[in-house]
Amino acid sequence: MPLQSALDEMLPAIEAELKAVVLSPQNVAYPELRRMLAYHLGWEGEGAGPEAQGKRIRPALVLLCAQAAGQDWRRALPAAVAVELLHNFSLIHDDIQDHSELRRGRPTVWVKWGLAQAINAGDVLFSLAFLALHRLAETVSAQAGLQAYACLQRVCLRLTEGQYLDLDYETRPDVSLADYWPMIEGKTSALLGGCAELGALAAGASAKVREDFREYGIKLGLAYQALDDWLGIWGDAALTGKSTESDLVSKKKSLPVLYGLEKDAEFARRWQAGPVQAGDVSVLAEMLKKDGAEAFTLEQAARLTGESQAALQRAVPGAGAAAHLQELTALLLGRKS
Amino acid sequence: MPLQSALDEMLPAIEAELKAVVLSPQNVAYPELRRMLAYHLGWEGEGAGPEAQGKRIRPALVLLCAQAAGQDWRRALPAAVAVELLHNFSLIHDDIQDHSELRRGRPTVWVKWGLAQAINAGDVLFSLAFLALHRLAETVSAQAGLQAYACLQRVCLRLTEGQYLDLDYETRPDVSLADYWPMIEGKTSALLGGCAELGALAAGASAKVREDFREYGIKLGLAYQALDDWLGIWGDAALTGKSTESDLVSKKKSLPVLYGLEKDAEFARRWQAGPVQAGDVSVLAEMLKKDGAEAFTLEQAARLTGESQAALQRAVPGAGAAAHLQELTALLLGRKS
CATH class of the missing domain: 1.10.600.10 (Farnesyl Diphosphate Synthase)
Structure with missing residues (x-):
């Protein structure tokens, strides 16, 4: 099923x-x-x-x-x-x-x-x-x-x-x-x-299996949030759709932004300079990408997705036993909007 | 003890x-x-x-x-x-x-x-x-x-x-x-x-005794609140102390006030007429008293105190068995400020 x-x-x-x-x-x-x-x-x-x-x-x-x-x-x-x-x-x-x-x-x-x-x-x-x-x-x-x-x-x-x-x-x-x-x-x-x-x-x-399930859920949540942060800047709605949907306009301290600020390069200087308008979004997103923030965010999401799946595998060993959860994970973490 | x-x-x-x-x-x-x-x-x-x-x-x-x-x-x-x-x-x-x-x-x-x-x-x-x-x-x-x-x-x-x-x-x-x-x-x-x-x-x-204890607490709370409402109008602080401590100034819909409003007599007409200033407090308290609100409030408090004590008696039969609780009840319900 x-x-x-x-x-x-x-x-x-x-x-x-x-x-x-x-x-x-x-x-x-x-x-x-x-x-x-x-x-x-x-x-x-x-x-x-x-x-x-x-x-x-x-x-x-x-x-x-x-x-x-x-x-x-x-x-x-x-x-x-x-x-x-x-x-x-x-x-x-x-x-x-x-x-x-x-x-x-x-x-x-x-x-x-x-x-x-x-x-x-x-x-x-x-x-x-x-x-x-x-x-x-x-x-x-x-x-x-x-x-x-x-x-x-x-x-x-x-x-x-x-x-x-x-x-x-x-x-x-x-x-x-x-x-x-x-x-x-x-x-x-x-x-x-x-x-x-x-x-x-x-x-x-058992307590051990409960702990593995918990780890699966926690890592799933972290991966989900990392991807959500990616979507907030490079997702369709954020980049090309309504500019107000970009995390850059709301100045949200998301994962890519915090990475970019820590890099302290082009993006960080522009970010510190003041508010971000709708028209600035694609330029700032490009700066962040050049500073490596997009790659970093997607790497983190991939790492956490892997850790989540490994925990699920420990919780429910055997191929196909947790097929629904695998499918749910793919659905949650594969979304493009 | x-x-x-x-x-x-x-x-x-x-x-x-x-x-x-x-x-x-x-x-x-x-x-x-x-x-x-x-x-x-x-x-x-x-x-x-x-x-x-x-x-x-x-x-x-x-x-x-x-x-x-x-x-x-x-x-x-x-x-x-x-x-x-x-x-x-x-x-x-x-x-x-x-x-x-x-x-x-x-x-x-x-x-x-x-x-x-x-x-x-x-x-x-x-x-x-x-x-x-x-x-x-x-x-x-x-x-x-x-x-x-x-x-x-x-x-x-x-x-x-x-x-x-x-x-x-x-x-x-x-x-x-x-x-x-x-x-x-x-x-x-x-x-x-x-x-x-x-x-x-x-x-x-037992479930029966738990229920009696619960009833004791509920009635204790109702009696306490009725007395608190009495104190808010006729207590020392409310009447003679800082006028801002009178429930009449804050226009609180307390038990005596709701009784007075339902009487629809002198107090009700004054209450509906507008804000109550510090200087009006003793006059309004007297109106409420004349309308029977003070007697009603104290009656309710006495009735609820009695019901509370009866429930406690059912919960812990025998003289002196619940001496501490009797003393606490007296303390809570006998207070003058």
Whole structure:
């Protein structure tokens, strides 16, 4: 069965379990509060639909890892839903912290309901993430439930630490290439590592195998982010499309930019000189390329992809055993936009 | 042993366990992030000390309930610390939502570190609350640990629902007396109910006894809030002290005010007419009294105190068995300022 067929079964199940948690009046008593959450999750309000819901990559990763580790994926659904809720809690707070007015093309929660209610809506999703996980004690075992809590807590802490670094870097002039990885490990990788670990945990895998799955997810996240940073400068939308989509215009301290700054050559001098306008994008991208930043970024992505695949191979030895995950990895890391 | 002697043992143990969780570089890796938390918890920075730390009533309640239910209180420390961290997460976010610039006489976290980092610092404490609870599986049992998670989640949800209502009421012109209780149950009582239930849970009490403890805490919280609302208008500081401390000046929709508005008599007409200045406070307080709001508020507090004590009696039958909790109740509900 190819990956898409598996996802065709899993994604509706994820959505149903998500709705069972978020839309239950027993969990969230007040209709307007449920409406905020349903809006953010893409189920209600203007622009609702698959586009607004996002790809649900993280919960799918949990289920695919549980399956690869030999478990009926349905039993891992509570963990899948927990990570998606945790991810969305962080998005609601992120949007406030970054003053982002749009998320997946729609006004963000704080724009629609104000800052105070948006902070609280994020807190509600945070609470619901832990609530959703509770059912794992039923679908798998009490021990797995407790271990899953420990795992989710560690992820929460790494996530919030990553956010601390990200906010801190925005105001610091002296961010170095070495500062990049801990921030990405917190903001992106910890949750993907948690997804893979929770999947293995739901499958009753040994501590060693859980650790291999976690490593797979963490490296997958780092590779994904390195490629995302590459796309932010050399991707189609960034270079030739809407110039506002270029990370250079937003002056994001991404991996290639930090590499270029450390090189302290042509790009660094231009970067320090002031704002980057839409018309400057292709020239700066070329400077960065000449300084070796594009090659470096793609090398890092390739290295991390390799390490991710090696960890998966250790977790699930034998050819084809983790075919869906291999396909997912290729999909995530082979994207061109 | 009187309550004070018990607290003299418990409070340092609470502080030590709190510090072990929050200040551990293994839990929070970045010194500046630890500094934000240590500042908020009253351990560091200008004005640090017992005043800035607050009374730690909630964790003490957990330990006293565990003790009353027959457990060595030390084994309940993870739960005690979890509720204190949860409480402080909500304070950090509250201060942002209410634009409060001072907390216990010191600048709030958002004033010192900015909005974005303050939201995140609250999120870190939220994560640490769940992390702190994990050790209960060791000090008591895996089953108690899982039940404690379920309890803490419910509390988180009620807390955030209460916050939703509180924020909603601020902008709604038609808040009624009936709207008051669900908001207070969420904002104040759910956590106190959770404290009492967690204490009983750590003691391995039956479901019935846990429920009685929870009821004790919830009613204690409601009575406490009713009295707090009374103090906000007829307390010494409100009436004769600094006029800014009167709930009438801040136009807080407290229990006596909502009663007065529902009476739709002299007080209601004055309230609707516009802002309340410092000089108007004693006149408005007198109007409210004439409309029966003071008597009503004190009646409600007395009724809830009675219900709280009855629940405690059911939870721990026999004279003197819950002497410390009786003394704590008297202390909390007998205060004059």
